[in-house]
Amino acid sequence: MVSGKGIIGLKYLGKDDIEKIVETAFSMRDISKRSVKKVPTLRGKTVINLFFESSTRTKTSFEIAAKRLSADVVNFSYASSSTSKGETTIDTAKNIEAMNPDVFIIRHASSGIMELLSRHLKTPIISAGDGTNEHPTQGLLDIMTIRDEKKRIDGLKVVVAGDIYHSRVARSDIYGMGKLGAKVYFFSPPTLITEDYASLGARVTYDAQEAFTDADVIIMLRIQLERQATGLFPSTREYAKVFGLNEQRLKLAKPDVIVMHPGPINRGLELSSGVADNKEHSRVLKQVENGVSIRMSAIYHTIGEGHEYTDN
Amino acid sequence: MNILIINGLLIDPSQNMEKSGALLIEDDRIKGIVDPASYSINGDTAFLKGQKDKPYTVIDAAGKWVVPGLIDMHVHFRDPGYEYKEDIITGTMAAMSGGFTSVCAMPNTRPINDNKTVTSYMISKARDAGYANLFPIAAVSKGSGGAELSEIYDLVDAGAVAVSDDGMPVASAGLLRMALLYMKPLGIPLIDHPEELSLSKSGYMNEGVASVKLGLNGIPQTAESVAVARDIMIAAETGSRLHLAHISTRYSIELVRWAKKMGIPVTCEVTTNHFSLNEDAVDGYNTNAKLNPPLRSERDRQAVLEAISDGTIDCIVTDHAPHGHDEKEVEFDKALNGISGLETSVGLSLKLVHDKIINKKQFVQLMSYTPSVIVNLKNKGTLKTGADADVTIIDPDKKWVVDKNKFLSKGRNTPFHGRELKGRAWMTIAGGKIHGNTRT
Amino acid sequence: MKSVIMDSTAIERALKRIAHEIIEKHTSVPVSLIGIRTAGVFIASRLAEYIGQFGRIPVQTAILDITLYRDDAAKGAGRAIVRATEIHFSVDNTFIILVDDVLFTGRTVRAAMDAVIDLGRPKVIQLAVLVDRGHRELPIKADYTGKNIPTMDDDQIKVVLTESGSKEDAVYVIRKGD
Numbered sequence: 001m002v003s004g005k006g007i008i009g010l011k012y013l014g015k016d017d018i019e020k021i022v023e024t025a026f027s028m029r030d031i032s033k034r035s036v037k038k039v040p041t042l043r044g045k046t047v048i049n050l051f052f053e054s055s056t057r058t059k060t061s062f063e064i065a066a067k068r069l070s071a072d073v074v075n076f077s078y079a080s081s082s083t084s085k086g087e088t089t090i091d092t093a094k095n096i097e098a099m100n101p102d103v104f105i106i107r108h109a110s111s112g113i114m115e116l117l118s119r120h121l122k123t124p125i126i127s128a129g130d131g132t133n134e135h136p137t138q139g140l141l142d143i144m145t146i147r148d149e150k151k152r153i154d155g156l157k158v159v160v161a162g163d164i165y166h167s168r169v170a171r172s173d174i175y176g177m178g179k180l181g182a183k184v185y186f187f188s189p190p191t192l193i194t195e196d197y198a199s200l201g202a203r204v205t206y207d208a209q210e211a212f213t214d215a216d217v218i219i220m221l222r223i224q225l226e227r228q229a230t231g232l233f234p235s236t237r238e239y240a241k242v243f244g245l246n247e248q249r250l251k252l253a254k255p256d257v258i259v260m261h262p263g264p265i266n267r268g269l270e271l272s273s274g275v276a277d278n279k280e281h282s283r284v285l286k287q288v289e290n291g292v293s294i295r296m297s298a299i300y301h302t303i304g305e306g307h308e309y310t311d312n
Numbered sequence: 313m314n315i316l317i318i319n320g321l322l323i324d325p326s327q328n329m330e331k332s333g334a335l336l337i338e339d340d341r342i343k344g345i346v347d348p349a350s351y352s353i354n355g356d357t358a359f360l361k362g363q364k365d366k367p368y369t370v371i372d373a374a375g376k377w378v379v380p381g382l383i384d385m386h387v388h389f390r391d392p393g394y395e396y397k398e399d400i401i402t403g404t405m406a407a408m409s410g411g412f413t414s415v416c417a418m419p420n421t422r423p424i425n426d427n428k429t430v431t432s433y434m435i436s437k438a439r440d441a442g443y444a445n446l447f448p449i450a451a452v453s454k455g456s457g458g459a460e461l462s463e464i465y466d467l468v469d470a471g472a473v474a475v476s477d478d479g480m481p482v483a484s485a486g487l488l489r490m491a492l493l494y495m496k497p498l499g500i501p502l503i504d505h506p507e508e509l510s511l512s513k514s515g516y517m518n519e520g521v522a523s524v525k526l527g528l529n530g531i532p533q534t535a536e537s538v539a540v541a542r543d544i545m546i547a548a549e550t551g552s553r554l555h556l557a558h559i560s561t562r563y564s565i566e567l568v569r570w571a572k573k574m575g576i577p578v579t580c581e582v583t584t585n586h587f588s589l590n591e592d593a594v595d596g597y598n599t600n601a602k603l604n605p606p607l608r609s610e611r612d613r614q615a616v617l618e619a620i621s622d623g624t625i626d627c628i629v630t631d632h633a634p635h636g637h638d639e640k641e642v643e644f645d646k647a648l649n650g651i652s653g654l655e656t657s658v659g660l661s662l663k664l665v666h667d668k669i670i671n672k673k674q675f676v677q678l679m680s681y682t683p684s685v686i687v688n689l690k691n692k693g694t695l696k697t698g699a700d701a702d703v704t705i706i707d708p709d710k711k712w713v714v715d716k717n718k719f720l721s722k723g724r725n726t727p728f729h730g731r732e733l734k735g736r737a738w739m740t741i742a743g744g745k746i747h748g749n750t751r752t
Numbered sequence: 753m754k755s756v757i758m759d760s761t762a763i764e765r766a767l768k769r770i771a772h773e774i775i776e777k778h779t780s781v782p783v784s785l786i787g788i789r790t791a792g793v794f795i796a797s798r799l800a801e802y803i804g805q806f807g808r809i810p811v812q813t814a815i816l817d818i819t820l821y822r823d824d825a826a827k828g829a830g831r832a833i834v835r836a837t838e839i840h841f842s843v844d845n846t847f848i849i850l851v852d853d854v855l856f857t858g859r860t861v862r863a864a865m866d867a868v869i870d871l872g873r874p875k876v877i878q879l880a881v882l883v884d885r886g887h888r889e890l891p892i893k894a895d896y897t898g899k900n901i902p903t904m905d906d907d908q909i910k911v912v913l914t915e916s917g918s919k920e921d922a923v924y925v926i927r928k929g930d
């Protein structure tokens with residue numbers, strides 16, 4: 001599966017691959033809870049964090065993950081304007097590849113960059129998010145968080161709400177959770193989604209009542225405030241009122257609903273502070289913890305060819 | 313050159329003709345269709361009865377179609393300014409190789425063809441090259457900037473056959489109206505690239521199921537149809553000739569259908585790309601399938617095919633848009649739009665005949681006769697006696713595989729590489745000069 | 753060629769003898785057995801049962817997954833699933849006995865010791881194995897051995913136990929060639 005090629009999108013992974021990565025992540029989480037938070041398995045391996053778009057959190061999460069596996073991590077950050085200096089993204093990546101890394105972690109503002117780069121690189125790639133396409137490790141950590149809590153994915157009502165159109169998280173969530181049998185609802189103002197999103201297997205709704213009623217899981221996406229300037233919604237006030245999640249709406253969901261958010265949260269916009277801080281339902285920090293474990297698992301499964309271990 | 317083409321199927325919609333026969337060419341003119349009794353053949357040479365001193369080169373076109381030289385009224389030759397993508401020499405060679413004896417070149421060169429110096433340069437460079445005829449299309453507005461009209465009368469005087477700001481729409485309705493009024497006495501068409509920029513601005517492919525799957529921002533259908541509607545209304549009011557470039561959506565087509573019924577002076581074209589492919593061709597972030605307008609849904613493609621069949625669409629063009637390798641092998645959103653299309657057009661268009669969407673005469677109409685009428689190319693698009701000796705001989709059943717590395721065009725950007733096509737130009741004769749005949 | 757070198761009776765006898773030896777030698781309670789996945793886990797729980805029966809002393813068991821401590825990551829470890837390590841007692845200052853089915857190169861034991869030491873600082877680590885087949889590549893030696901079996905280094909030793917679904921316990925030697 002992922003070995004040798006990397007993880008560039010959940011649309012390319014099978015159910016078994018997803019389950020294997022999540023399963024391993026639970027074992028990885030145990031390591032993160034010990035006093036010695038490090039195992040020697042990737043000693044001597046080099047992990048490159050190649051970020052063409054700044055994201056301190058995701059980069060740090062990958063960096064911690066790699067270090068807990070004893071890999072060496074090197075960070076390269078390029079402003080998206082680096083190509084104005086004349087070097088193409090392909091050339092940049094190939095230059096770094098010449099230093100013989102074992103895996104690339106890449107974040108880039110262009111959808112489809114992973115497909116382009118994997119045609120030019122021999123080194124496997126783990127996507128840390130491409131444009132408005134996918135953010136596979138976020139999708140996987142969301143799955144892990146739900147699995148952790150609900151012990152299953154199959155048959156759960158999962159609501160993904162917010163700016164679906166511009167969200168790489170929404171797309172990875174539906175690809176991953178869809179394969180594992182969740183009933184996914186997309187809830188969003190019609191300017192931030194199209195009816196065509198039903199083709200991904202989600203149910204598209206503009207009605208908060210329909211979206212949140214009996215939900216097992218609610219994933220609120222971050223609303224990028226600059227969208228308001230482009231006229232996709234008129235004001236944060238109205239957005240919060242009609243499309244945000246507050247204590248009142250949370251009551252529509254199942255009593256044991258969990259609320260997730262990829263962060264950073266706009267308090268009072270997509271998520272009211274009351275919901276964000278609700279210890280009973282909010283799993284936002286759990287997602288961050290699981291993010292490291294998922295990324296340890298992703299790196300571990302991506303590096304090397306692998307064989308079953310026998311020493312008899 | 314004196315040529316006698318025998319045994320071919322002569323197809324000429326201008327004379328409503330489709331029959332086997334022999335076509336006689338003398339120097340750079342078509343002499344006429346001749347009776348087998350009127351000539352005798354000796355090896356590769358023929359003589360007319362009673363003219364023993366005047367030999368004709370015999371071309372045996374058995375099993376092939378002999379048609380008026382094909383005309384592509386929408387190409388981008390990048391010369392002057394971007395000769396690394398294509399120049400007038402390679403462009404006109406590629407045209408001949410693809411079966412086109414005449415092409416109309418869009419003005420988005422560097423500098424923009426908004427003055428007669430550029431127009432004259434293009435014409436003379438093509439003439440010196442001696443391949444396909446090149447007819448420049450000049451810019452509607454200075455620098456195609458959409459603000460001030462260019463000197464259209466002067467440009468037509470220098471040889472421009474139409475005006476367009478292609479690559480970009482004439483974004484202002486006011487300027488479009490002004491241009492159409494101003495140029496009305498010239499009798500040439502304004503070719504608009506119909507696109508409402510406020511609707512298409514942040515998109516990279518058709519908005520639909522395919523864009524959702526790829527996570528690429530979409531361009532809605534209305535980006536085109538809204539502009540088509542606007543253009544038609546202005547053409548209706550001004551009564552000036554409007555030609556709509558590369559229409560691609562079912563609503564655009566309905567609007568054109570309606571306009572024609574109303575007697576509004578509108579014509580339109582479709583590209584080989586838009587009737588051959590749909591949005592799924594972009595799968596895997598294939599930048600060679602990135603065009604503007606974007607490849608549309610299968611439903612739109614079917615509507616295009618129907619409109620080709622029923623005559624709503626007047627002609628087929630390539631929108632030949634050669635680019636350098638590095639301009640396509642980049643991030644999808646950064647990749648430039650377009651396909652290098654001259655050398656695959658005939659094969660792709662013949663599929664319409666093989667699939668019985670159009671008949672042979674319609675094929676010639678769409679690819680030669682009607683374009684000659686739209687851009688007023690007198691003595692082209694026809695096999696009538698006295699017409700220019702521009703003739704394309706087509707082998708309609710020859711199967712071949714597209715190999716971009718064999719293109720004469722500098723542009724290797726094609727999504728059709730490796731595709732098997734049925735039929736291609738076998739010989740192209742422009743101004744009585746033979747090119748090709750190497751691929752029997 | 754495959755031949756049985758220990759049948760179920762021999763295995764039972766060997767494990768019982770190890771249990772007695774552990775009871776004799778242990779210096780602190782409870783006896784802490786850590787089985788190395790997979791077969792070592794089953795053997796550890798059998799030993800725990802015998803020790804409980806014969807010695808009437810408290811025994812605790814735990815499971816160790818050493819995948820992430822293997823020294824052949826260069827060859828790639830990618831596909832191996834990492835299963836949980838389940839040690840529910842503190843290893844600090846504890847008298848630990850690692851349990852495995854076969855002792856061969858010693859690399860598994862080295863990895864297991866590293867894994868345990870990352871969890872804390874045990875007082876003592878000992879090793880119990882059902883079979884010692886020789887060919888050590890590291891200076892490691894078992895404290896309790898069920899049976900010493902001389903082998904060629906390309907022989908394979910196969911331990912099958914009822915816990916992993918086989919009908920009967922047995923240890924086989926599989927020899928290449930002839």
Ligand SMILES: [Zn+2]
Pocket residue numbers: 478479480505557558604605
């Ligand atoms: Zn155009």
